[in-house]
Amino acid sequence: MTVAGLLGRAVPGLAGVLFLIGWEGLVRLYAVPAYVLPGPLAIWAALIDDWPILFGSMLETLKIALLALLAAVTLGGLLAVLFAQSRLLERALFPYAVVLQVTPIVAIAPLILIWVDDVTLSLLICAWIVAFFPVLSNTVLGLNSADRNLAELFRLYGATRWQALWLLRLPAALPFFLAGLRVAGGLALIGAVVAEFVAGAGGTGSGLAWRILEAGFQLKIPRMFAALALISACGIAIFAALGLLQHLLLRRWHESAMRVEG
Amino acid sequence: MTPPAGRYPEEPSPACGGGLGGGGSADPHPGPPPRAGEGEALVTLRGVGKRFASGTEALSGIDLSIGTGEFVSLLGPSGCGKSTLLRLVAGLAEPSGGRVEWMAGARPRIGFVFQDATLMPWASALDNVRLPLRLAALPRAEQQALAAAALADVGLAGFERAYPRELSGGMRMRVSLARALVTRPELLLMDEPFAALDELTRNRLNDDLLALWSARGGATTVVFVTHSVFESVYLSSRILVMSARPGRIAEELAIAAPAPRPPGFRTSAGYAAMCRAASEALERAMAGPARQALDRAMADRS
Ligand SMILES: Nc1ncnc2c1ncn2[C@@H]1O[C@H](COP(=O)(O)OP(=O)(O)OP(=O)(O)O)[C@@H](O)[C@H]1O
Ligand SMILES: Nc1ncnc2c1ncn2[C@@H]1O[C@H](COP(=O)(O)OP(=O)(O)OP(=O)(O)O)[C@@H](O)[C@H]1O
Numbered sequence: 001m002t003v004a005g006l007l008g009r010a011v012p013g014l015a016g017v018l019f020l021i022g023w024e025g026l027v028r029l030y031a032v033p034a035y036v037l038p039g040p041l042a043i044w045a046a047l048i049d050d051w052p053i054l055f056g057s058m059l060e061t062l063k064i065a066l067l068a069l070l071a072a073v074t075l076g077g078l079l080a081v082l083f084a085q086s087r088l089l090e091r092a093l094f095p096y097a098v099v100l101q102v103t104p105i106v107a108i109a110p111l112i113l114i115w116v117d118d119v120t121l122s123l124l125i126c127a128w129i130v131a132f133f134p135v136l137s138n139t140v141l142g143l144n145s146a147d148r149n150l151a152e153l154f155r156l157y158g159a160t161r162w163q164a165l166w167l168l169r170l171p172a173a174l175p176f177f178l179a180g181l182r183v184a185g186g187l188a189l190i191g192a193v194v195a196e197f198v199a200g201a202g203g204t205g206s207g208l209a210w211r212i213l214e215a216g217f218q219l220k221i222p223r224m225f226a227a228l229a230l231i232s233a234c235g236i237a238i239f240a241a242l243g244l245l246q247h248l249l250l251r252r253w254h255e256s257a258m259r260v261e262g
Numbered sequence: 263m264t265p266p267a268g269r270y271p272e273e274p275s276p277a278c279g280g281g282l283g284g285g286g287s288a289d290p291h292p293g294p295p296p297r298a299g300e301g302e303a304l305v306t307l308r309g310v311g312k313r314f315a316s317g318t319e320a321l322s323g324i325d326l327s328i329g330t331g332e333f334v335s336l337l338g339p340s341g342c343g344k345s346t347l348l349r350l351v352a353g354l355a356e357p358s359g360g361r362v363e364w365m366a367g368a369r370p371r372i373g374f375v376f377q378d379a380t381l382m383p384w385a386s387a388l389d390n391v392r393l394p395l396r397l398a399a400l401p402r403a404e405q406q407a408l409a410a411a412a413l414a415d416v417g418l419a420g421f422e423r424a425y426p427r428e429l430s431g432g433m434r435m436r437v438s439l440a441r442a443l444v445t446r447p448e449l450l451l452m453d454e455p456f457a458a459l460d461e462l463t464r465n466r467l468n469d470d471l472l473a474l475w476s477a478r479g480g481a482t483t484v485v486f487v488t489h490s491v492f493e494s495v496y497l498s499s500r501i502l503v504m505s506a507r508p509g510r511i512a513e514e515l516a517i518a519a520p521a522p523r524p525p526g527f528r529t530s531a532g533y534a535a536m537c538r539a540a541s542e543a544l545e546r547a548m549a550g551p552a553r554q555a556l557d558r559a560m561a562d563r564s
């Protein structure tokens with residue numbers, strides 16, 4: 001790699017480091033108390049000190065988010081395939097999926113927490129509600145975007161419904177599904193965190209959102225920031241992992257994943 | 263609607279021997295005289311018309327008979343209903359009037375080539391060619407062998423694993439041709455298959471197509487849609503010139519030239535004369551009914 005190329009890669013990291021140094025410098029210069037705004041070093045220290053608690057909470061939140069994502073993929077995907085089989089079914093049910101999508105999750109979460117006894121399950125349902133719509137709508141779009149001429153070719157060769165689905169419509173939908181999945185990954189995490197906030201002390205109180213609430217009550221602001229940083233890190237990790245999956249599955253054939261060659 | 267399922271014979275069926283110039287039997291079909299085919303009529307269209315829901319009358323009163331082993335070109339201006347006619351024959355659309363009759367009583371095995379290659383971008387060249395066999399549920403090993411052979415036939419041996427993205431325009435078209443030929447179709451329908459290619463590639467593919475067709479010894483009938491006068495004369499044994507609004511068959515020309523074409527045919531005086539004749543026929547067809555009536559009246563008087 002050339003020097004310019006290396007520099008290009010390093011720029012975002014460099015900007016981040018400069019930002020942290022500036023932050024630390026200002027906090028020290030104006031002697032801002034840690035309960036108002038802790039410096040990055042204090043947050044780092046809190047992260048190290050409270051690592052056992054925070055790490056456990058992170059696993060808890062990640063578990064909810066990833067299970068919700070899995071449910072979103074399964075149910076969203078299955079529903080999309082069902083919709084693709086029957087326009088009538090799609091027209092009958094799709095509006096309700098939209099209703100579920102546009103209703104703010106903070107407004108539904110308390111109800112779900114009341115109705116569902118198991119807290120983990122109710123958190124899961126909340127995260128799933130937020131995450132499943134992008135999977136559903138993208139996959140439906142993808143299933144309906146198969147090349148018309150190819151579809152006619154399948155008809156000409158007497159393909160069964162199942163063959164047309166498996167060999168034509170599902171592969172055609174894959175790029176759309178993966179784009180939806182990437183959005184859903186971020187939303188599942190957001191859904192999990194929001195639901196934990198709503199559940200608050202009433203819940204089992206072990207996710208990262210609970211750690212933030214708890215640290216707020218105890219005025220342990222550095223720990224609060226540390227938990228926040230972990231949530232961001234989880235989001236970035238999910239997004240990157242799904243991006244990698246997208247690249248691996250599409251790189252041979254889809255425009256979005258092709259590298260430009262000189 | 264569904265083509266006969268099951269196995270594809272390794273060898274072309276000997277149902278109709280001879281190929282070019284073979285047969286020569288009289289047209290056995292009674293009724294309105296469809297235009298003469300070469301061998302026995304594989305398909306006969308009687309008074310076929312197509313009106314779309316939008317009200318567009320794309321085709322009207324098409325009487326046409328295509329003989330077994332013929333290479334027929336449909337030549338006509340844009341929008342005259344060539345694609346529509348091809349789709350009716352393929353069974354991808356239903357005529358709104360008239361009938362499409364088949365020699366065997368049912369639609370035979372059909373291969374279809376579109377204007378663009380229409381490959382599955384997620385599948386390798388081999389998998390694309392394998393598709394019709396896969397849909398017919400042939401054993402996997404047989405699928406692989408037949409598809410590889412079809413790829414080799416169109417000069418793409420060694421490109422089995424390549425994805426459409428990695429092939430040039432001409433190579434993609436060859437894959438598409440191999441996919442159409444892999445089932446050893448009795449009827450090959452081609453809708454301006456080489457229109458998007460450069461002239462050199464197009465000429466080469468024309469030669470390859472003629473060679474593949476001749477090699478099948480009259481077992482494959484081709485209906486080839488084109489805009490190009492030169493291409494239609496070079497390829498076909500018969501040209502049907504179409505006119506528009508509504509689409510009709512205005513004229514037909516028989517092309518008497520050996521197949522495959524001898525070397526130097528493209529530059530021969532005979533080829534030039536036939537191209538001129540076809541070009542004039544196309545111009546007459548495009549000039550509209552009034553002009554045609556006048557032309558006919560003039561011709562009658564002389
Ligand atoms: N699905 C459709 N619905 C309504 N009208 C149609 C449809 N398909 C074709 N037509 C009309 O039928 C006429 C013939 O169309 P067709 O595609 O058969 O022409 P073509 O001869 O193949 O033209 P080109 O050479 O440009 O491909 C056109 O006027 C077109 O607008
Ligand atoms: N993205 C790619 N990845 C791998 N191989 C490629 C790629 N693009 C082209 N090739 C290969 O490079 C060669 C030349 O391709 P190119 O598209 O330049 O041919 P071309 O001269 O335009 O042919 P045509 O007249 O058929 O369009 C071909 O063998 C093709 O397989």
Ligand SMILES: [Mg+2]
Nearest residue numbers: 344345346453
């Ligand atoms: Mg057309």
Ligand SMILES: [Mg+2]
Nearest residue numbers: 430431432460
């Ligand atoms: Mg090219």
